[in-house]
Amino acid sequence: MTKTMPTIFIPTPLREMTGGKASVVVSASSVREAIQSLEAEFPGIRDRLCEGNHIRPNISVFVDGQVSHLKMREKLSEKSEVHFVIAISGG
Amino acid sequence: MATLDKPSEYKVIGTSPLRHDGVDKVTGRAAYGADIRLPGMLYGAVLRSPHAHARIISMDTSEAEKLHGVHAVITAKDFPDLESRIVELGEGLVNRKYQSNNILARDKVLYFGHAVAAVAATSLHIAKEALDLIRVEYEALDPVMDVRKAMEAGSPILLDDLRTDEFGKKGETPTNIAGHYKDACGDIEKGFKEAKFIVEREFVTKMVHQGYIEPQNATAQYNPDGQVAIWCSTQGAFGVREQVAEILEIPISNIRVIPMEIGGGFGGKIGVYLEPLAALLSRKSGYRPVKLTMDRSEVLAATGPTSGSYIKVKMGADANGKITAAEALLIYEAGAYPGSPVGAGMGVIFAPYRIENGVIEGYDVVVNKPRTAAYRAPGGTNAAFAAETVMDELAEKLGMDPIEFRLLNGAQEGDRRVDGSAYKRIGYLETLEAAKESAHYKTPLSGPHTGRGVASGFWFNYGGKSSASVSVNKDGTVSLLEGSVDIGGTRTSLAMQLAETLGIPAEDVRPVVADTDSIGYTEGTYGSRTTFATGWAVYETARDLIEKLKERAAILWEVEKDKVTFESGVFSSGDKTLTFKELAEKLDETGGPVVASAAVQPKGYGPGFATHIVDVEVDPETGKVQILRYTAVQDVGKAIYPVYVESQIQGGVAQGIGWALNEEYLYDEQGRLLNTSLLDYRMPVALDLPMIDTILVEVANPGHPYGVRGVGEVPIVPPPAAIANAIYRAIGVRMTELPMSPARVVEALIHKP
Numbered sequence: 001m002t003k004t005m006p007t008i009f010i011p012t013p014l015r016e017m018t019g020g021k022a023s024v025v026v027s028a029s030s031v032r033e034a035i036q037s038l039e040a041e042f043p044g045i046r047d048r049l050c051e052g053n054h055i056r057p058n059i060s061v062f063v064d065g066q067v068s069h070l071k072m073r074e075k076l077s078e079k080s081e082v083h084f085v086i087a088i089s090g091g
Numbered sequence: 092m093a094t095l096d097k098p099s100e101y102k103v104i105g106t107s108p109l110r111h112d113g114v115d116k117v118t119g120r121a122a123y124g125a126d127i128r129l130p131g132m133l134y135g136a137v138l139r140s141p142h143a144h145a146r147i148i149s150m151d152t153s154e155a156e157k158l159h160g161v162h163a164v165i166t167a168k169d170f171p172d173l174e175s176r177i178v179e180l181g182e183g184l185v186n187r188k189y190q191s192n193n194i195l196a197r198d199k200v201l202y203f204g205h206a207v208a209a210v211a212a213t214s215l216h217i218a219k220e221a222l223d224l225i226r227v228e229y230e231a232l233d234p235v236m237d238v239r240k241a242m243e244a245g246s247p248i249l250l251d252d253l254r255t256d257e258f259g260k261k262g263e264t265p266t267n268i269a270g271h272y273k274d275a276c277g278d279i280e281k282g283f284k285e286a287k288f289i290v291e292r293e294f295v296t297k298m299v300h301q302g303y304i305e306p307q308n309a310t311a312q313y314n315p316d317g318q319v320a321i322w323c324s325t326q327g328a329f330g331v332r333e334q335v336a337e338i339l340e341i342p343i344s345n346i347r348v349i350p351m352e353i354g355g356g357f358g359g360k361i362g363v364y365l366e367p368l369a370a371l372l373s374r375k376s377g378y379r380p381v382k383l384t385m386d387r388s389e390v391l392a393a394t395g396p397t398s399g400s401y402i403k404v405k406m407g408a409d410a411n412g413k414i415t416a417a418e419a420l421l422i423y424e425a426g427a428y429p430g431s432p433v434g435a436g437m438g439v440i441f442a443p444y445r446i447e448n449g450v451i452e453g454y455d456v457v458v459n460k461p462r463t464a465a466y467r468a469p470g471g472t473n474a475a476f477a478a479e480t481v482m483d484e485l486a487e488k489l490g491m492d493p494i495e496f497r498l499l500n501g502a503q504e505g506d507r508r509v510d511g512s513a514y515k516r517i518g519y520l521e522t523l524e525a526a527k528e529s530a531h532y533k534t535p536l537s538g539p540h541t542g543r544g545v546a547s548g549f550w551f552n553y554g555g556k557s558s559a560s561v562s563v564n565k566d567g568t569v570s571l572l573e574g575s576v577d578i579g580g581t582r583t584s585l586a587m588q589l590a591e592t593l594g595i596p597a598e599d600v601r602p603v604v605a606d607t608d609s610i611g612y613t614e615g616t617y618g619s620r621t622t623f624a625t626g627w628a629v630y631e632t633a634r635d636l637i638e639k640l641k642e643r644a645a646i647l648w649e650v651e652k653d654k655v656t657f658e659s660g661v662f663s664s665g666d667k668t669l670t671f672k673e674l675a676e677k678l679d680e681t682g683g684p685v686v687a688s689a690a691v692q693p694k695g696y697g698p699g700f701a702t703h704i705v706d707v708e709v710d711p712e713t714g715k716v717q718i719l720r721y722t723a724v725q726d727v728g729k730a731i732y733p734v735y736v737e738s739q740i741q742g743g744v745a746q747g748i749g750w751a752l753n754e755e756y757l758y759d760e761q762g763r764l765l766n767t768s769l770l771d772y773r774m775p776v777a778l779d780l781p782m783i784d785t786i787l788v789e790v791a792n793p794g795h796p797y798g799v800r801g802v803g804e805v806p807i808v809p810p811p812a813a814i815a816n817a818i819y820r821a822i823g824v825r826m827t828e829l830p831m832s833p834a835r836v837v838e839a840l841i842h843k844p
Binding site (some may be wrong): 011012070 | 177178179182184197243254256257258259260270272273274275276301356357358361386432435437463464466467468469470509511512513514515551553554562617620692694696805
């Protein structure tokens with residue numbers, strides 16, 4: 001089966017783990033698979049993004065510019081862009 | 092979802108129907124939390140710390156408990172001793188241990204006014220008398236009031252268990268730095284090398300309060316069966332339910348929260364303060380209802396102000412005016428517990444511009460001040476004050492008009508932010524064009540010591556979870572139940588979207604804000620989300636209702652449902668037609684009542700942009716700044732109720748002007764708050780402000796059925812920067828500290844080069 005190849009943007013503090021790469025194209029059809037792919041290439045990066053099987057609570061996942069409520073379960077397409085950003089709140 | 096792109100075809104949206112809650116509000120009949128009276132009700136009061144930083148050595152409540160009329164005294168020992176854990180509550184994150192300790196201090200007090208005990212008695216006077224009988228022995232500690240001092244090695248530590256979080260990596264030693272964040276793009280050194288002009292400045296802003304007129308209040312009735320009902324002033328009833336459940340470790344199904352009318356929140360009524368106290372006092376006093384209300388001094392001393400901050404901005408532009416590099420350092424006061432809006436400030440600071448080479452760094456730092464809470468575009472106003480002032484100075488060095496400079500560098504669809512994400516359809520450039528073409532900008536300003544300033548602003552906006560349900564009445568009206576507390580006329584903006592979809596007048600909708608047992612989960616009224624997300628729930632509910640009513644019309648006409656069509660409030664099949672009202676009258680003949688509901692968590696919210704123009708006159712003798720004229724231009728998506736949208740903008744600007752010119756928390760050297768009344772904490776009043784003109788730029792949001800964008804938050808972002816830029820034009824000094832009070836303006840004039 002052909003895997004989709006979304007682009008994962010690496011948060012600036014984690015670029016020390018990716019050799020300075022700001023974005024990485026991975027083979028993944030969900031955010032969970034994307035993080036697995038990142039971990040395979042850059043060991044230890046998963047622990048910075050996740051607590052157990054969940055995205056850390058203070059980190060928001062944005063897929064194509066929209067906050068993902070499904071987080072790890074969010075499906076990705078070929079052109080998807082994934083960002084991990086510090087969670088913010090509004091008044 | 093395609094936006095309906097023929098606004099002229101709307102029959103309800105864009106009009107100004109009578110506000111559904113208007114009569115109740117103007118006649119004083121609307122019920123607020125302080126209006127609650129229950130049989131056998133007790134009155135509560137809270138004992139607060141006189142110290143900004145102290146260890147609690149001992150607490151003796153025995154004399155208070157003996158006072159006649161006192162039914163319960165509680166301290167932190169009555170609360171579960173919670174472990175540190177971050178809990179997601181809709182849009183906000185709460186560490187339940189810190190939240191609990193903020194409500195009643197356990198072993199340390201961390202700010203002046205920090206609650207340490209609470210009493211319930213037969214009258215408020217007895218409750219307050221009992222507070223005087225509680226003996227608390229403190230070991231006073233040195234307070235830490237400034238973020239930069241709090242970050243220094245050797246500074247007193249507020250929270251022994253706090254470690255710096257750096258995107259999932261925890262520090263190893265105790266610290267006051269809760270979080271350190273960074274975004275970067277391009278090559279910042281290369282960017283500055285390409286610049287012909289570089290401006291670098293430092294900015295300081297002070298802690299300010301949301302300034303809602305209605306103080307916090309909560310009444311609780313705990314029952315022996317474990318069920319508890321809470322009436323309170325909140326922006327989100329479901330959030331109160333979750334927080335109380337977490338803090339008291341009781342099931343959410345045991346808690347019913349009834350949101351009362353709310354006299355302002357602006358972000359400050361998302362977190363709970365009194366609700367768990369009222370619940371515990373009710374339980375401990377033999378299940379009698381207990382009411383707690385704050386006075387203004389408690390509101391100012393102990394409820395959610397927003398962060399003061401230190402910000403450094405450096406920006407460069409080439410000879411053609413193109414921004415080549417932008418760098419920012421933001422250090423925000425979190426107050427006593429982590430959670431400042433520095434992340435949002437980082438997201439706002441360069442958001443309006445195309446930045447190819449950028450670095451943004453942020454720190455969340457605890458200090459001995461009240462725990463901060465959200466305040467209308469949290470963190471955004473501080474950030475924009477810094478960046479937009481530097482933008483103005485760059486424009487001046489380039490010899491460019493400040494709007495033209497922004498037009499040259501303004502972000503549009505496809506441009507990437509410093510954090511890497513790309514914009515979809517946005518309307519920033521349209522706000523600049525509208526500002527440039529406005530009567531205000533085209534009218535020359537003259538007179539001594541007058542000046543005109545311009546600044547722009549950004550806010551993310553938000554979607555979130557919302558529910559709605561409707562039932563059709565026999566007279567053709569529709570009852571609408573929704574879970575969004577009405578702040579700023581959302582009953583009507585939601586009713587209008589329902590009415591538009593159903594093809595009926597807005598007056599035929601009866602909107603009701605329901606309690607947590609009566610409607611599906613709905614996040615709070617925050618994040619500029621209600622008209623967008625709950626509006627979407629209402630829209631989906633209406634579509635569901637239309638399908639159900641088509642079935643009823645099909646029964647009446649004895650045809651298949653797919654032979655029935657619906658348009659503009661009329662059901663048709665062949666030559667047969669029924670208006671919505673006519674069909675409603677016949678529901679009993681076709682199977683009885685019809686109800687519909689929907690729950691949504693929509694994406695598609697679009698960010699908001701604004702550009703503000705302000706004229707000021709400065710009195711060089713006294714330093715007083717008079718606002719002569721103000722125009723706020725904003726991309727509002729589609730304005731459902733334009734007058735309310737204008738009011739939201741005017742309200743945001745008024746608060747921004749207060750933040751710019753007068754408002755600040757004043758502390759003495761021991762960390763005691765000096766201005767705990769509205770006489771000393773100076774918010775603007777009508778006499779301080781001119782008419783605030785608005786220009787609504789309607790760039791319909793393609794992510795909403797009616798093109799809605801959030802509008803409530805972005806108008807507070809540009810005012811301080813716009814005013815600072817106007818002051819510079821008036822008297823030739825760059826103001827870099829908020830508020831720009833008369834004393835600071837005079838001081839700046841004295842030191843004018």
